[in-house]
Every structure is written in structure tokens, then in C-alpha cells.
Amino acid sequence: xxxxxxxxxxxxxxxxxxxxxxxxxxxxxxxxxxxxxxxxxxxxxxxxxxxxxxxxxxxxxxxxxxxxxxxxxxxxxxxxxxxxxxxxxxxxxxxxxxxxxxxxxxxxxxxxxxxxxxxxxxxxxxxxxxxxxxxxxxxxxxxxxxxxxxxxxxxxxxxxxxxxxxxxxxxxxxxxxxxxxxxxxxxxxxxxxxxxxxxxxxxxxxxxxxxxxxxxxxxxxxxxxxxxxxxxxxxxxxxxxxxxxxxxxxxxxxxxxxxxxxxxxxxxxxxxxxxxxxxxxxxxxxxxxxxxxxxxxxxxxxxxxxxxxxxxxxxxxxxxxxxxxxxxxxxxxxxxxxxxxxxxxxxxxxxxxxxxxxxxxxxxxxxxxxxxxxxxxxxxxxxxxxxxxxxxxxxxxxxxxxxxxxxxxxxxxxxxxxxxxxxxxxxxxxxxxxxxxxxxxxxxxxxxxxxxxxxxxxxxx
Numbered sequence: 001x002x003x004x005x006x007x008x009x010x011x012x013x014x015x016x017x018x019x020x021x022x023x024x025x026x027x028x029x030x031x032x033x034x035x036x037x038x039x040x041x042x043x044x045x046x047x048x049x050x051x052x053x054x055x056x057x058x059x060x061x062x063x064x065x066x067x068x069x070x071x072x073x074x075x076x077x078x079x080x081x082x083x084x085x086x087x088x089x090x091x092x093x094x095x096x097x098x099x100x101x102x103x104x105x106x107x108x109x110x111x112x113x114x115x116x117x118x119x120x121x122x123x124x125x126x127x128x129x130x131x132x133x134x135x136x137x138x139x140x141x142x143x144x145x146x147x148x149x150x151x152x153x154x155x156x157x158x159x160x161x162x163x164x165x166x167x168x169x170x171x172x173x174x175x176x177x178x179x180x181x182x183x184x185x186x187x188x189x190x191x192x193x194x195x196x197x198x199x200x201x202x203x204x205x206x207x208x209x210x211x212x213x214x215x216x217x218x219x220x221x222x223x224x225x226x227x228x229x230x231x232x233x234x235x236x237x238x239x240x241x242x243x244x245x246x247x248x249x250x251x252x253x254x255x256x257x258x259x260x261x262x263x264x265x266x267x268x269x270x271x272x273x274x275x276x277x278x279x280x281x282x283x284x285x286x287x288x289x290x291x292x293x294x295x296x297x298x299x300x301x302x303x304x305x306x307x308x309x310x311x312x313x314x315x316x317x318x319x320x321x322x323x324x325x326x327x328x329x330x331x332x333x334x335x336x337x338x339x340x341x342x343x344x345x346x347x348x349x350x351x352x353x354x355x356x357x358x359x360x361x362x363x364x365x366x367x368x369x370x371x372x373x374x375x376x377x378x379x380x381x382x383x384x385x386x387x388x389x390x391x392x393x394x395x396x397x398x399x400x401x402x403x404x405x406x407x408x409x410x411x412x413x414x415x416x417x418x419x420x421x422x423x424x425x426x427x428x429x430x431x432x433x434x435x436x437x438x439x440x441x442x443x444x445x446x447x448x449x450x451x452x453x454x455x456x457x458x459x460x461x
Contacts, residue, residue, distance in 0.1 A: 014345040017054055021342060024050025024333070025368075038322070039374060043329035047336050054340040061336055068335025069328035072380065076176050077324055081317060082287035086253075086294055087132075088316035089309075093298035094239070095246035096123055100139050102243045109147050113157040113206035116143070120161030121201065125250055129166040129419060136162070137426050153213035155427055156437060160205025163419070164445050167375065167410040168200070169193045170257075173327060174379035174409055176283070178402035181383035182390055186283060187261025189399040190254065196403055196452045204444040216433050241298055249294050256286035323376070330377035334384030342385055358404045358457055361386050362450050365408025374417075375409040382408065396460050400453045407449025410442040 024046040031042035044065070051061035090096045100119040107115035119139075124132045136158050144154045170176045170186055170193070179189050260281020267274040279285060299309040355363075361382055368378035382405045390401055413420055414435070424434040 013055075013341065017337075017340055017342050017345045020050045020053035020340065021337065023053050024337075038325075039377070040322070040325035040329045043326070043333050043377065047329070047333045050333075051336045051340060056336070056340055060339065064336040064339040065332035067332075068338075068384075069332040071335070072177065072180075072331030073324060073328045076173060076180065076327065079176060079283050079287055080173055080320055080324060080327075082284070082291050084316040084320045085291050085313050086249075086287065088312050089291070089294040089298050090123075090246070090250060092312045093241055093294075093302055093304070095241045095249060095298050097139070098240045098243055098246045099123065099250070100136075104139075104143060109149060112143065112147055112149055113153055113209050116140070116154055117157040117161045117201060117205040120158040120205075121165060122247070122250060124162035124165040125169075125254060129162050132162045133159070133419075133422060133426070150213040151218060151427060152216055152437065153209050156209030156212060156441065157205040159423065159438070160208065160441055160445070161201050163410060163442055164197050164201045164204060167406045167442075167445060168197045168403055168449060170283070173323070174375050175402060175406045177327070177376065177380050178383040178405045179399075181380070181387050182398045182402050183387075184398035184402045185261065185264070185395045187258050187264070187281065188395055189402050190257060191261065192396070192399050192456065193403055193406075195456070196407075196449055199452065200445045200448040203448055204441050208441060208444060212436060216429075216436065218428060218433075239302070241302060245297055249290065249298060252290045252293060253283075253286045256289070257281045257283065326374060327376050327380065330374065330380035331384075333377070334381045337381070338384055338388075344388075356454070356457075357386070357389065358401060358453060359450070361401055362404045362408035362446075362453075365405045366411040366446070369409050369411055369413065375406075375413075378409040379405050397457065400457050400460075404450060404453040407446045407453065409446075411446035412439050412443045414439055 027049045028039075028042045028046035031037045031045055032039055035042075047065055048058070048061055051064070052058065056064075099122050103115050103119045103122075104112070120132070120136060123136060140155050140158055141151070143149075144151045147154075166172045166174065168175060170179055170190055175189065175193065176186075178184070179186050258281075259277045263274045263277035263281070267277070280289070295309055295313075299312070300306070364385060365378045365382040368381050369375060383402070386401065386405075390398055393401070417438075420434060420438050423429065423438045424431070427437070429437060
């Protein structure tokens with residue numbers, strides 16, 4: 001599908017908008033990379049620079065930024081907070097350890113990369129990548145030492161599993177934002193996301209790890225990783241939650257949200273069952289109920305004092321403050337560019353180039369990710385830019401658009417990406433090694449995501 005060709009001719013204003021966007025992105029890059037300022041503040045300054053250069057009054061820029069930030073946080077802020085709470089309860093209760101240790105207990109050395117991938121996928125379902133990585137690092141080091149496998153042969157499959165989910169599957173922030181902006185169906189996006197994510201995980205995780213691990217020589221010392229391993233207390237297996245309970249808890253949000261999609265497809269909309277499943281499948285309701293279930297079963301049910309459970313929930317929220325501010329800033333930038341008319345300008349570019357809409361969305365997300373270092377900002381801004389153009393598309397095509405944007409948002413992540421430095425420090429990599437381990441891994445996910453969404457677009461059209 002292409003953008004319509006009945007657009008107004010290219011004008012000076014369109015050129016000015018493109019230059020304004022480039023100026024805004026240059027300011028954001030300079031403030032983050034050179035001045036080392038927080039992404040939220042950098043995006044705020046870049047937004048005003050782009051808006052002013054585009055000719056918007058300063059008051060209009062401020063209003064658009066506030067509206068975009070508030071609207072986006074109103075849609076996803078509560079979901080992100082609930083996801084952080086659930087992740088903290090899974091970690092503190094030992095449920096996450098039970099899941100992974102059980103999976104690894106049935107694995108031979110040859111199958112260990114595949115088991116780590118599966119464990120990371122399960123762990124990564126409700127968690128942000130950074131949280132999942134912190135949880136997985138001790139397990140990665142312990143399993144590499146016990147099995148005698150190269151560290152990267154164990155680590156890369158885990159990284160591939162977690163980052164693919166973060167890019168492609170709601171309720172992670174990026175995909176969730178794209179679903180909201182494009183008015184896509186959440187459950188359908190999750191189903192199609194699984195179709196796209198599974199091959200991406202296999203290629204970027206165990207297959208790439210098995211190929212790359214023998215080709216990278218690591219130093220003898222990995223101090224940060226050793227510190228995490230040494231700090232792990234001896235685990236009393238009997239005190240951990242059961243595998244079934246841990247698995248059910250982490251899958252519950254997905255089950256409830258998929259139930260809503262099934263009800264939409266199969267049930268009459270005026271029935272009680274449909275209304276119930278639709279309510280339970282709302283992301284806030286699904287995650288809220290799961291957090292309450294985790295409090296009852298993984299917290300109080302495991303003998304935790306009420307004060308400790310309360311403390312775990314409180315401590316889970318401050319770390320996401322920066323993420324929420326960054327998400328809000330991305331929404332403000334997106335709204336300012338939309339008010340300035342960037343969507344129409346992008347439509348003209350795509351129409352003139354005869355470029356498929358889904359490829360255009362992927363390329364915009366790639367460019368924004370390279371510029372800002374944030375998958376969330378890239379997804380937010382891209383979704384806002386293309387949203388007015390996708391009005392009238394089918395629910396399936398809107399879901400595929402959301403997935404293509406998510407795939408583009410993780411293309412070749414480099415030095416302006418927090419995950420890049422986390423991977424480097426945890427595993428004691430040199431800069432070039434980090435590019436091979438992290439940047440290329442994410443590029444595999446991105447390209448596979450694009451290819452599969454294009455294929456599904458053609459098949460389902």
C-alpha cells in the first residue's frame with residue numbers, strides 16, 4: 001500500500017519542516033551525547049528548537065508539548081508502573097529464579113542456549129529490558145561457569161529474547177505506544193507480534209550466539225558480573241514459589257488480553273461474556289489484576305510481611321521515573337511536529353518516492369533511533385507522524401504498522417543507547433566487541449521484523 005498521490009505540491013514550508021526536524025534532532029543528540037544531559041531535558045530543548053525553526057509561536061510549542069506528553073502518559077503511564085511492580089515481585093519472591101532454574105534443569109549443554117532463550121522470553125514478558133537484564137545477569141554467569149560454556153554463548157540468547165519482546169510485543173512501552181497512537185487492536189498486535197518475534201528471537205538469540213561466541217575472546221575478569229554472582233545468596237529451593245505458579249503469574253496479563261481479542265472475534269458484542277472478557281482484557285485491568293494476584297500468591301502467600309511487600313512495590317516505582325519523563329517528552333516532541341505539519345510533509349516524501357507505507361514507517365523509526373538512542377522516543381514520534389495517514393486501514397494493517405515501527409526502533413543501537421553500555425560493562429567487552437554483540441544483534445531483530453511484517457502485509461492484504 002502506498003500513500004495517496006493527491007497531495008499538495010512540495011513547498012518551502014515542507015523544506016523548512018524537514019530542516020527544523022533535523023535541527024531538533026541535532027540539538028537532542030548534542031545535548032545527550034556531548035553535554036550529557038538527561039534525555040527528557042534534551043528532548044524538551046530540541047522540541048522548542050524544532051518548533052521555533054518551523055515557525056510555530058513559542059506558546060503553541062509549549063501547549064503542543066504539554067498536550068502530547070500528558071496524553072501519552074495518560075495512556076501508558078499506569079501500565080508501565082504496574083509492569084514495574086509485577087517485575088519487582090517476580091524478582092524478590094524468587095519466582096523468576098524458579099522459572100529459569102527449572103527450564104535449565106532439563107537442558108543439556110548443547111541445548112543450553114535455547115533454554116536460556118526460552119527463559120529470557122518468559123522473564124521478559126512483563127519487564128523492561130534493563131530490569132530483565134539485571135535479573136538475568138547472575139543466572140547467565142552461574143550457568144556459564146557450571147556448564148563450561150563460553151559466556152557469550154549463554155548471554156546472547158538471553159539478550160536476543162529480551163530485546164525482541166521489548167521491541168515487538170505489548171505491554172512493553174514501545175509497542176504499546178504504537179498500538180495506542182495507531183488505534184490498533186492490542187490483542188491482534190500481540191498475536192501478530194508473536195508470529196514476527198519467534199523467528200527474530202531464534203536468529204538473533206541462540207543461532208547468532210552460537211556463531212559469534214567462538215569468535216570473540218573475552219578478558220579473564222568480568223568484575224561487575226562476578227559481583228552480581230557473588231552477591232547471590234544460597235537459595236532454599238523449598239522456599240521458592242512453584243514453577244506452575246510462577247509461570248501462570250507471568251503469563252496472566254497476556255492471557256487476559258488475548259481473551260479480549262478472542263471475544264471480539266467470536267462473541268456477540270451484547271453478551272455478558274463478551275463484556276466481561278473485554279473488561280478483563282483492558283491492559284490496565286489485566287496488569288492491575290496480575291499485580292494483585294502476585295501480591296496474594298508471591299508476596300503474602302510466600303510468607304512475606306505486609307511491610308516488605310509494600311516496600312517492594314514502592315522501590316519498583318522510582319527507577320521508572322526517568323523512563324516516564326522520557327516517554328512524555330517523546331510524546332511532546334511528536335505532538336509539536338504534528339502541529340507543525342510534519343505528517344503531511346512525510347506523506348509527500350513517501351508519495352514522491354513511491355515507497356510502501358510500512359517501509360516508510362520502519363525507516364523513520366530507524367532514523368529517530370539512531371538520532372535519539374531511545375526506542376521509545378523513536379516509536380512514539382514515528383507512530384505520531386504516520387497516524388494521520390493510516391486512518392481507514394484495517395485493524396490487521398494497523399497492527400502490522402505498529403510492529404514495523406517497533407522493529408525499526410531497535411536498528412543498530414550504538415553509543416547513545418543505555419543498553420549498549422549495560423551490555424559492555426556487565427560482560428567486560430571492548431567497544432568493538434559490544435558493537436558485534438549488541439548493535440548487530442538488534443539489527444538482526446530489526447531486519448527480520450521488517451521482512452516478516454512486509455510479508456504478512458502482502459499475504460493479509
